[in-house]
Amino acid sequence: MRATAIALLAALGAASAFVPSAPLSTGAVSTARKHHAVNMVAAEPAVTTAVKRNANFGKLSAGYLFPEIGRRRNAYLAANPDTRPIISLGIGDTTLPIPEHILSGLQKGASQLGNKETYSGYGAEQGQGALREKIANKLYNGLIKPDEVFVSDGAKCDIARLQMMFGAGVVSAVQDPSYPVYVDTSVMMGQTGLVDPATSQFDNIVYMPCNPTNDFFPDLSKLPRADVIYFCSPNNPTGAVATRAQLEALVAHAKKQGSIVVFDAAYAPFIRTPGVPKSIFEIEGARSCCIEVNSFSKYAGFTGVRLGWTVIPDDVKYADGTPVRQDFNRVMTTAFNGASNIVQAGGLACLDDAGLAEINNLMDYYLDNAVILKKGIESCGFKAYGGLDSPYVFVDLEGKSSWDMFSNILENAQVVTIPGAGFGPGGEGFLRLSAFAPKESCKEAVSRLQELFKA
Ligand code: MLT
Numbered sequence: 167m168r169a170t171a172i173a174l175l176a177a178l179g180a181a182s183a184f185v186p187s188a189p190l191s192t193g194a195v196s197t198a199r200k201h202h203a204v205n206m207v208a209a210e211p212a213v214t215t216a217v218k219r220n221a222n223f224g225k226l227s228a229g230y231l232f233p234e235i236g237r238r239r240n241a242y243l244a245a246n247p248d249t250r251p252i253i254s255l256g257i258g259d260t261t262l263p264i265p266e267h268i269l270s271g272l273q274k275g276a277s278q279l280g281n282k283e284t285y286s287g288y289g290a291e292q293g294q295g296a297l298r299e300k301i302a303n304k305l306y307n308g309l310i311k312p313d314e315v316f317v318s319d320g321a322k323c324d325i326a327r328l329q330m331m332f333g334a335g336v337v338s339a340v341q342d343p344s345y346p347v348y349v350d351t352s353v354m355m356g357q358t359g360l361v362d363p364a365t366s367q368f369d370n371i372v373y374m375p376c377n378p379t380n381d382f383f384p385d386l387s388k389l390p391r392a393d394v395i396y397f398c399s400p401n402n403p404t405g406a407v408a409t410r411a412q413l414e415a416l417v418a419h420a421k422k423q424g425s426i427v428v429f430d431a432a433y434a435p436f437i438r439t440p441g442v443p444k445s446i447f448e449i450e451g452a453r454s455c456c457i458e459v460n461s462f463s464k465y466a467g468f469t470g471v472r473l474g475w476t477v478i479p480d481d482v483k484y485a486d487g488t489p490v491r492q493d494f495n496r497v498m499t500t501a502f503n504g505a506s507n508i509v510q511a512g513g514l515a516c517l518d519d520a521g522l523a524e525i526n527n528l529m530d531y532y533l534d535n536a537v538i539l540k541k542g543i544e545s546c547g548f549k550a551y552g553g554l555d556s557p558y559v560f561v562d563l564e565g566k567s568s569w570d571m572f573s574n575i576l577e578n579a580q581v582v583t584i585p586g587a588g589f590g591p592g593g594e595g596f597l598r599l600s601a602f603a604p605k606e607s608c609k610e611a612v613s614r615l616q617e618l619f620k621a
Contacts, residue, residue, distance in 0.1 A: 217484040219417050222356050224381065225368070230256045231346045238572075239582050249580055253611045255539065255599045257556060257580035262468040262604075263514075263530060265524035268466050271515020273542055275508035293317020293475070300517040301475055305460075309464045310477050314491065315316045316498055317505050317513070320474040321432045321461040322347050324398075328428060328457065328476070329355045331490075331497045332394055339372035339392030341384065343586055343593030348396040367590040375592050378551065378562065382406030387417040395420060396429035397446075397505065400437060403589045403598040404560045405536075405552015405580050407442055413449045420455040426482060427456045428488065432474075433528050435465050437555045447477070454481040457490070464557070464602075466516045466526050473509045532557045533599035535608045542612030543599065546619035559599040562587070571597050579614040 172511065182359065229237065235256050264272070278284035298312040318324050325347050332338075334356035336431035340348045352358055352371060359369030367373050372392040374384035382404050398414060399408040408416070409487065420427045429446035437444050446456045478491040505513075515521045533555075538552035543561050553559040563571050568585030575581050575597075584600070586593030 169251060173547070176347055189595060192339050194527035195565045213605075214452075219352075222354050222358075225358065225360055227354050229603075230350065231584070235572075235582065235584060235588075237298070237476060239576065241480030243405075244575055252576075252580045252582060253603060253607045253614070254582045255603055255608070256584050256612055257602075258464065258600045258602050260464060260532075260602050262467055262528055264467045265528070266472075267518065267520040267524055267572035268512060268515045271518075271521070272471070272508060274515075277512025278511070279508065289314035289504045289507055289510070291502055291504045292495065294503060294507075294514075296476075297510050297513050297517075300514060304517045306445060306447060307478070309445070310453075310479060314477050314479050317510065318474045318476060318493060318498070318502065319472040319505050320463060321430060321459040321476075321508075322474075324459045324476045325428070325430075326351045327497050327501065328494070329339045330501065331493050332357075337372060337391070338372060339374055339389065339395045339425075341376045341397060341401065341591070342367075342373040343376070343596070344396065345398055346589060348428075349590065366587075366594075373590065373592065376401070376404060377592060378549075382551070383408060383412045386415060389419075391423055393425045395425050396430065397427055398432075400433040400578065401552075401558075402583065403558055403586065403593060403596075404434065405554075405556035405558040406560075407437060407439070407555045408442060408541075409450070410443055413443055415447045417446070417451050417455065421451055424485070425455065427452075429458045430460075431455055431458050432461045433462060433556055434460065435525055436533060436557055438533065442555060446481075453479040454483075457482060458612070462513055462516055463529075466512075466521070467528065468509075468512070471512060473505055473513050488555045496520050530606070532601045535603065535605055538608045538612060539599045539601055540614060542608075545612075546576070546615050553601070554573060557601040559601065561597040561599060563595050563597055565595050568594055568597055575615070575618065579611070579618045581611045581614055 215522050238531070243249065278286070293316060295312065297317055298315040301315050302308065302312045302440050329351040332355070335359060338348065338352045347577055349368060349371060353368060354480040358371055361368050372390055374389060376382040376384055382401065383406070399413070402409070416427060427446065431445055434444040443449060446452045446458050456478045459474065460476070462471070463474065464508040476494070478487055478494050480491055484490060516525060535552040536557055536559055536603060540550050540559045543559065549562040551560040551562070568587045572585040574585055575583055585599040586596030586598060589598070603611070
């Protein structure tokens with residue numbers, strides 16, 4: 167048996183380590199082998215495998231929201247190649263370059279890899295000790311411990327990994343409207359039933375209505391129990407910011423129901439109003455029932471760089487007493503290999519005093535844009551929310567279809583927005599504007615919108 171295996175390996179080795187040998191010309195063989203290229207084979211007729219599709223994916227709409235927006239924008243551009251440049255107030259993607267001090271951290275991280283003395287390979291899956299410590303001290307003022315911080319490649323990815331940890335058996339609650347990742351990953355995990363065509367809501371998700379009638383904060387007393395409550399403040403997409411009293415009510419509700427809150431604080435540095443909490447851990451009692459996800463994406467222009475973190479205090483425990491942190495550690499050490507060492511050096515620079523000052527300047531710029539957009543859309547006759555302590559402006563369309571308005575604005579003003587319906591049924595009748603565009607683009611977008619709506 168062993169001899170047969172060895173003979174087989176020898177035969178394969180003689181052909182190629184990776185691909186079966188194919189009769190190539192001498193020159194092609196040497197080039198292909200040198201670059202480890204894979205030889206192309208002729209197109210095969212379409213066939214299916216015998217593998218059954220994960221039925222949960224069939225429950226989701228075909229495409230995730232933001233690529234779908236990009237697809238519609240590109241389709242419009244392809245049909246109208248001579249149109250004026252399109253302005254994006256769509257996905258919340260940063261546009262200002264990374265400032266000097268933070269950039270120097272990234273550069274240092276890259277340089278260290280080119281030097282025998284400072285080179286590093288795999289790091290701790292939970293993140294570098296120095297960065298975990300700096301996050302705990304500089305951003306949480308010691309309210310949490312460094313080993314309760316898990317450094318990662320971003321909040322979105324952490325939300326998916328939290329879902330992997332919670333599994334299929336939990337009921338999740340989301341603000342409605344909300345960042346689509348909470349619902350979509352709950353569906354992928356198998357926590358839900360089908361979407362109800364009458365309500366556009368998934369069965370087995372608790373939708374917490376957040377709209378102008380309740381000041382964008384749900385009436386917690388009217389909600390059925392959920393195991394995991396996703397809550398985002400400053401909120402994406404509404405731009406609403408929860409007050410201390412509201413967050414106290416949220417924590418009290420979670421404790422009473424025995425739920426875990428996953429608090430998404432990705433937009434925390436936009437908070438300027440004194441007294442508004444930037445972290446759920448500013449609220450008494452949160453350590454035993456809250457997890458916080460966060461990210462450098464919007465803080466420091468790291469949307470493409472990728473660096474985030476999740477905080478799970480030791481005190482958050484499952485019904486059987488197992489610390490939740492222990493299971494998340496298992497997920498991170500198994501399904502993640504740690505954030506890039508280059509990027510973590512950038513994160514360390516973000517949290518130097520010079521880096522924090524640069525982050526503040528970036529926030530000021532985008533907050534100023536948000537005011538321009540809010541005033542601009544109000545001048546067109548719309549009521550708008552958010553835009554203060556938040557980069558998102560949420561426009562009330564007074565019952566009009568948000569996808570129709572998206573198309574109207576794209577086709578007639580060449581401005582990309584995000585239809586509220588993309589954030590859940592509660593977002594229908596609203597439109598989200600993102601302040602992450604360059605200032606000149608925000609001003610130009612406002613003048614195009616004024617032209618469109620005053621016509
Ligand atoms: C958004 O536009 O909602 C966000 O930028 C998307 C994200 O952070 O994944």
